[in-house]
Amino acid sequence: MYRNGLLRKAWRFYGQASVHEHGEIREQVMERTVRDELDRDPDRLGAAVVITVTRISTLGGEVLQEGTI
Numbered sequence: 001m002y003r004n005g006l007l008r009k010a011w012r013f014y015g016q017a018s019v020h021e022h023g024e025i026r027e028q029v030m031e032r033t034v035r036d037e038l039d040r041d042p043d044r045l046g047a048a049v050v051i052t053v054t055r056i057s058t059l060g061g062e063v064l065q066e067g068t069i
Contacts, residue, residue: 011064015053025050 003010020026029048030038038044056065 010059012057012059013051013053014055014057015051017049017051020048020050 001010001012020029026048029050030044054067055063057063
C-alpha cells in the first residue's frame with residue numbers, strides 16, 4: 001500500500017511476489033539497493049523480493065491500472 005497524507009491519496013497494489021535468497025536476480029536487486037539499506041545488512045543475509053504488479057486500486061476499490069502477469 002502507498003499512502004500520501006498531504007495529498008490524501010492511498011493506493012493498494014496487487015501482484016505476485018517471488019523471493020530470491022541466492023543467485024543472479026538477488027545480485028541484480030542488491031546492485032540497485034541504496035547504500036543505507038545495504039549497510040543495515042553487512043553480512044548480506046537478506047533476500048530480494050521481486051513483485052510483479054498486476055493491479056493498482058484506490059482504497060475505495062476504483063481500479064487505476066490493471067494488467068496481466
